[in-house]
Amino acid sequence: xxxxxxxxxxxxxxxxxxxxxxxxxxxxxxxxxxxxxxxxxxxxxxxxxxxxxxxxxxxxxxxxxxxxxxxxxxxxxxxxxxxxxxxxxxxxxxxxxxxxxxxxxxxxxxxxxxxxxxxxxxxxxxxxxxxxxxxxxxxxxxxxxxxxxxxxxxxxxxxxxxxxxxxxxxxxxxxxxxxxxxxxxxxxxxxxxxxxxxxxxxxxxxxxxxxxxxxxxxxxxxxxxxxxxxxxxxxxxxxxxxxxxxxxxxxxxxxxxxxxxxxxxxxxxxxxxxxxxxxxxxxxxxxxxxxxxxxxxxxxxxxxxxxxxxxxxxxxxxxxxxxxxxxxxxxxxxxxxxxxxxxxxxxxxxxxxxxxxxxxxxxxxxxxxxxxxxxxxxxxxxxxxxxxxxxxxxxxxxxxxxxxxxxxxxxxxx
Ligand code: COA
Numbered sequence: 541x542x543x544x545x546x547x548x549x550x551x552x553x554x555x556x557x558x559x560x561x562x563x564x565x566x567x568x569x570x571x572x573x574x575x576x577x578x579x580x581x582x583x584x585x586x587x588x589x590x591x592x593x594x595x596x597x598x599x600x601x602x603x604x605x606x607x608x609x610x611x612x613x614x615x616x617x618x619x620x621x622x623x624x625x626x627x628x629x630x631x632x633x634x635x636x637x638x639x640x641x642x643x644x645x646x647x648x649x650x651x652x653x654x655x656x657x658x659x660x661x662x663x664x665x666x667x668x669x670x671x672x673x674x675x676x677x678x679x680x681x682x683x684x685x686x687x688x689x690x691x692x693x694x695x696x697x698x699x700x701x702x703x704x705x706x707x708x709x710x711x712x713x714x715x716x717x718x719x720x721x722x723x724x725x726x727x728x729x730x731x732x733x734x735x736x737x738x739x740x741x742x743x744x745x746x747x748x749x750x751x752x753x754x755x756x757x758x759x760x761x762x763x764x765x766x767x768x769x770x771x772x773x774x775x776x777x778x779x780x781x782x783x784x785x786x787x788x789x790x791x792x793x794x795x796x797x798x799x800x801x802x803x804x805x806x807x808x809x810x811x812x813x814x815x816x817x818x819x820x821x822x823x824x825x826x827x828x829x830x831x832x833x834x835x836x837x838x839x840x841x842x843x844x845x846x847x848x849x850x851x852x853x854x855x856x857x858x859x860x861x862x863x864x865x866x867x868x869x870x871x872x873x874x875x876x877x878x879x880x881x882x883x884x885x886x887x888x889x890x891x892x893x894x895x896x897x898x899x900x901x902x903x904x905x906x907x908x909x910x911x912x913x914x915x916x917x918x919x920x921x922x923x924x925x926x927x928x929x930x931x932x933x934x935x936x937x938x939x940x941x942x943x944x945x946x947x948x949x950x951x952x953x954x
Pocket of ligand 1: 591592593596597600601677716717720721755780782783785786789819820848878879880
């Protein structure tokens with residue numbers, strides 16, 4: 541167990557438990573950040589591309605515009621890095637303290653390496669493990685469930701959970717059924733071990749693979765490897781049975797919310813704020829508002845600005861809810877999402893940390909910038925070294941490897 545005394549000013553886990561009794565750990569969300577590409581495509585713009593109209597999109601989905609990664613340099617990793625840096629900054633935690641980076645994404649940088657590894661390198665999170673999580677739009681809440689589990693088990697102190705997407709790169713811009721729905725963006729939350737009661741109280745994860753065909757990207761995997769044919773017939777684009785997904789979503793959003801509240805020992809009346817996956821306003825109305833009878837003012841919706849950003853939608857909405865003053869310590873908040881798989885996930889959170897923006901001064905921002913510059917320099921140096929080793933030096937024989945030595949201390953721990 542860590543003896544760390546609050547790198548971010550919060551009361552972190554410390555050996556202050558009652559003698560002989562294990563100390564209770566909680567998984568608190570202590571940092572948040574998001575980033576969207578600058579380019580905006582409005583419904584009116586879409587009218588120029590496909591046979592659709594603003595009125596239809598607004599009334600059937602609630603979406604008015606979406607951000608898209610127009611610059612080829614904007615990728616799932618670059619958006620994720622920006623969101624992750626903001627989350628670390630809000631928490632005032634340095635990258636070397638992060639134990640694990642989970643990047644939930646449906647549009648990863650590559651099949652491998654993981655987008656999370658690229659983020660890890662750019663952050664200089666030298667002590668972090670990193671992997672991508674594939675659970676489509678439910679992926680972000682899946683990531684939070686994992687972060688909570690690792691923290692409660694004592695296996696991690698800080699877990700960075702990111703949802704990042706460049707769905708505009710896998711959407712068929714000639715298919716009006718799908719291209720009107722999706723947008724690009726990233727959101728990140730830093731989850732920390734804490735002895736302050738509250739935080740992520742309960743999670744519910746679900747899957748029904750019989751609905752796998754309802755929302756899929758058919759080609760590019762082992763079932764349908766990339767070929768000239770798959771490219772020419774558009775199998776590398778999202779295919780969706782919108783009606784089937786709609787019906788499923790309305791049912792599971794309500795069910796998963798009920799289940800997670802029960803697990804957390806709460807009722808619908810205890811809920812202060814719901815942050816649902818931002819796919820379609822009508823899905824939210826038919827599930828959270830009508831079935832659960834949670835009033836509109838307790839449900840945060842920002843899909844009109846971003847469309848469906850898949851894994852990024854819940855953290856993006858949380859960041860905006862915080863900015864809008866909707867999140868306050870002591871509140872019970874529910875995150876609930878659904879997506880391809882078919883899959884669904886919910887988390888019940890008792891918000892316990894202050895949300896006011898803290899000012900850290902020029903020295904801290906300078907330190908942070910220097911950390912990222914050092915990370916970039918370290919990465920370049922390691923790449924160059926690797927090139928020299930693999931191109932210039934011969935592969936060492938087995939007997940040239942050093943004897944196994946005791947596990948090295950974590951880099952940079954203090
Ligand atoms: N613009 C204009 N008209 C459109 C259109 C578009 N973009 N897309 C479909 N239409 C037309 C259809 O052709 C149909 O016309 P018809 O009655 O002459 O046949 C009509 O509008 C109704 O289409 P329908 O598919 O029944 O619309 P809908 O009310 O089910 O809405 C979705 C379609 C996709 C918005 C809705 O089904 C949905 O949101 N599903 C869930 C999708 C989702 O959330 N996916 C992501 C999961 S993470």
